[in-house]
Amino acid sequence: MTGRGERRRSxxxxxxxxxxxxxxxxxxxxxxVRIAFSALAGHRLRSALTTLGxxxxxxxxxxxxxxxxxxxxxxxxxxxxxxxxxVYVAKHPFVSVDEEWWKLRxxxxxxxxxxxxxxxxxxxxxxxxxxxxVRSTVGAGGRDLESVQVNGTNQxxxxxxxxxxxxxxxxxxxxxxxxxxxxxxxxxxxxxxxPGPPDAALGKKLRVAGRPFTVVGVLERKGQLLGIPMDxxxxxxxxxxxxxxxxxxxxxxxxxxxxxxxxxxxxxxxxILRRARAVSPEKPxxxxxxxxxxxxxxxxxxxxxxxxxxxxxxxxTLVVGGIGIMNIMLVSVHERTREIGVRRALGARRxxxxxxxxxxxxxxxxxxxxLGTALGLAVAQAIAMLSxxxxxxTPSAIGLGLGFSAAVGLLFGSWPAWRAANLDPVEAxxxx
Amino acid sequence: xxxxxxxxxxxxxxxxxxxxxxxxxxxVSFEIARGEWVAIVGQSGSxxxxxxxxxxxxxxxxxxxxxxxxxxxxxxxxxxxxxxxxREIGFIFQTFQLLPRASAVQxxxxxxxxxxVPRRERRARAEEALxxxxxxxxxxxxxxxxxxxxxxxxxxxxxxxxxxxxxxxDEPTGNLDSATGExxxxxxxxLHGRGHTILLVTHEPRLAARCPRAIRISDGRIVAxxxxxxxxxxxxxxxxxx
Numbered sequence: 001m002t003g004r005g006e007r008r009r010s011x012x013x014x015x016x017x018x019x020x021x022x023x024x025x026x027x028x029x030x031x032x033v034r035i036a037f038s039a040l041a042g043h044r045l046r047s048a049l050t051t052l053g054x055x056x057x058x059x060x061x062x063x064x065x066x067x068x069x070x071x072x073x074x075x076x077x078x079x080x081x082x083x084x085x086x087v088y089v090a091k092h093p094f095v096s097v098d099e100e101w102w103k104l105r106x107x108x109x110x111x112x113x114x115x116x117x118x119x120x121x122x123x124x125x126x127x128x129x130x131x132x133x134v135r136s137t138v139g140a141g142g143r144d145l146e147s148v149q150v151n152g153t154n155q156x157x158x159x160x161x162x163x164x165x166x167x168x169x170x171x172x173x174x175x176x177x178x179x180x181x182x183x184x185x186x187x188x189x190x191x192x193x194x195p196g197p198p199d200a201a202l203g204k205k206l207r208v209a210g211r212p213f214t215v216v217g218v219l220e221r222k223g224q225l226l227g228i229p230m231d232x233x234x235x236x237x238x239x240x241x242x243x244x245x246x247x248x249x250x251x252x253x254x255x256x257x258x259x260x261x262x263x264x265x266x267x268x269x270x271x272i273l274r275r276a277r278a279v280s281p282e283k284p285x286x287x288x289x290x291x292x293x294x295x296x297x298x299x300x301x302x303x304x305x306x307x308x309x310x311x312x313x314x315x316x317t318l319v320v321g322g323i324g325i326m327n328i329m330l331v332s333v334h335e336r337t338r339e340i341g342v343r344r345a346l347g348a349r350r351x352x353x354x355x356x357x358x359x360x361x362x363x364x365x366x367x368x369x370x371l372g373t374a375l376g377l378a379v380a381q382a383i384a385m386l387s388x389x390x391x392x393x394t395p396s397a398i399g400l401g402l403g404f405s406a407a408v409g410l411l412f413g414s415w416p417a418w419r420a421a422n423l424d425p426v427e428a429x430x431x432x
Numbered sequence: 433x434x435x436x437x438x439x440x441x442x443x444x445x446x447x448x449x450x451x452x453x454x455x456x457x458x459x460v461s462f463e464i465a466r467g468e469w470v471a472i473v474g475q476s477g478s479x480x481x482x483x484x485x486x487x488x489x490x491x492x493x494x495x496x497x498x499x500x501x502x503x504x505x506x507x508x509x510x511x512x513x514x515x516x517x518x519r520e521i522g523f524i525f526q527t528f529q530l531l532p533r534a535s536a537v538q539x540x541x542x543x544x545x546x547x548x549v550p551r552r553e554r555r556a557r558a559e560e561a562l563x564x565x566x567x568x569x570x571x572x573x574x575x576x577x578x579x580x581x582x583x584x585x586x587x588x589x590x591x592x593x594x595x596x597x598x599x600x601x602d603e604p605t606g607n608l609d610s611a612t613g614e615x616x617x618x619x620x621x622x623l624h625g626r627g628h629t630i631l632l633v634t635h636e637p638r639l640a641a642r643c644p645r646a647i648r649i650s651d652g653r654i655v656a657x658x659x660x661x662x663x664x665x666x667x668x669x670x671x672x673x674x
Contacts, residue, residue: 024546024547024548025548026548027545027548027549027550027551028545028546028548030551031545038533038534039533042533338529339531341529342529342531343542343546344490344514345488345490345517345523345529346517346518346523346542346543346546346590347514347515347517347518347519347543347546347547347594348514348546349510349511349514349515349546350510350511350514351511352514352546425490426485426490426491429490429525429529
């Protein structure tokens with residue numbers, strides 16, 4: 001540009017002094033922004049209505065994404081309740097996605113035989129704990145709690161990710177061997193029956209399904225997993241459990257491996273269990289080895305689908321909003337045909353006009369995006385307060401909302417802006 | 433002053449309207465020296481508007497050559513034409529063509545915006561131009577707060593602010609009452625006295641008579657070129673009151 005200007009000067013057209021080159025682009029951009037705001041201010045209602053589509057679209061996406069991210073954070077915290085290196089042997093998979101239930105319903109229960117086979121034969125396992133439970137009444141003094149989860153397990157349960165002792169001790173080998181009537185309380189049960197410091201419960205008498213037990217320990221609070229409270233339970237030796245509730249119940253068996261040897265443990269468990277359950281070589285396994293990451297996998301599928309829906313809804317509303325912007329920009333270009341002609345006559349280049357209208361459409365869209373982001377975060381916070389759902393807004397979601405809406409402004413503003421830039425100045429000046 | 437500011441040679445502009453050719457300009461040639469005050473006079477449909485658009489680099493002739501300050505403008509690209517308009521030509525329109533939402537001083541600043549003049553200098557020069565046309569105390573007014581004569585003065589200030597080589601005025605008094613129109617004509621006289629080159633397109637012989645030189649155009653051809661009073665008298669046997 002400068003070069004051309006200099007050449008022209010040497011041809012003899014006298015030119016006035018004044019800045020050339022780089023500052024011009026900046027001045028034009030500044031002018032573009034100024035014009036955009038003054039045009040928007042001149043049509044407040046129209047601008048607000050135009051940007052409403054963008055506001056709603058961005059608000060929806062931001063709210064959904066904030067809630068999904070909140071769920072992710074709380075889910076990932078909760079999943080830590082399961083041992084990271086633990087394999088849960090059970091009759092059924094934890095989460096069954098495509099296996100048919102009728103193939104699973106006739107499987108034989110897992111019982112003491114399998115438990116003892118693993119305890120006896122496994123070289124990799126560092127802890128082996130049976131897991132079985134019923135819901136029963138638990139009481140102390142004059143209070144009774146209905147429908148408390150009573151777990152039958154053994155001394156290895158904490159090492160398989162079953163919890164951490166806060167006060168007292170967990171079950172001991174001898175408790176299990178002798179089927180002693182001792183119990184370890186979950187945090188909710190301890191709080192309800194023995195208020196005060198956690199060791200207030202130690203040594204106290206407890207009724208489990210009407211039988212007398214003695215409290216020997218209290219567990220740390222675990223919180224919730226998928227909305228289910230994890231602290232309303234009592235753990236007793238599974239031998240004692242069998243005497244009260246019967247020992248034909250199906251067990252699950254939690255087996256912990258040293259870090260990095262989970263796969264080796266799974267291979268080993270498969271062969272131990274097939275032998276113990278006498279599965280003939282041509283038949284498939286009639287049990288499942290479950291791990292916490294199966295939960296994560298299913299969970300991710302679920303939130304992935306939710307993300308898909310959010311993005312789909314967002315794109316549709318942004319396209320609708322974008323069409324609204326395009327429409328109003330076409331009206332704006334039409335109305336300002338003469339202004340465009342004047343600007344062209346006074347020396348505005350095509351791209352200057354283009355820039356002016358692009359700035360205008362992206363300012364409308366970005367304002368809508370900012371408003372939508374704020375509203376979306378507010379909606380997510382409201383949902384988080386009024387429902388068990390969590391909400392977390394990450395900067396990336398906010399950046400996405402703003403970036404997307406500005407991009408919509410540019411995209412849908414470009415055709416009207418192109419039309420404005422390519423108006424014939426003579427025609428435009430004559431426009432009535 | 434050896435080289436004329438404007439040199440037209442055989443300028444022809446042909447439009448196609450529904451498959452039919454319309455020769456709006458048909459071989460127009462003339463020269464205008466720096467410092468001249470020239471009227472281009474003709475009735476509506478004579479081709480004078482097309483001529484003004486060609487001279488203002490808003491329209492491109494079909495044939496012929498146009499040299500502005502010795503440079504052939506044929507083949508200049510759109511960006512360069514915009515830059516040349518910005519630097520060399522000050523437009524004054526019959527309908528003023530001010531931006532309604534911008535104040536007087538913002539309107540006057542506009543050509544300097546497209547030249548990249550920094551804000552402060554822009555403002556100072558715009559105010560100076562407004563003072564030069566006698567609008568010292570109307571700088572912040574919006575066009576709808578100004579009278580017709582004041583609006584046209586703002587438009588003239590806008591044309592002057594970039595110190596162009598040529599002022600191109602299209603029926604500048606057409607939307608004004610005769611007293612206000614007279615003020616504007618006197619202002620042009622002053623500008624001419626200060627050395628500005630002025631080209632005034634009009635259908636009014638009375639206005640042409642005020643110019644030292646007038647070119648009469650009819651059916652796209654020059655039919656007379658001479659002192660303003662002669663041309664006006666010659667072309668207006670039955671004076672049409674404007």
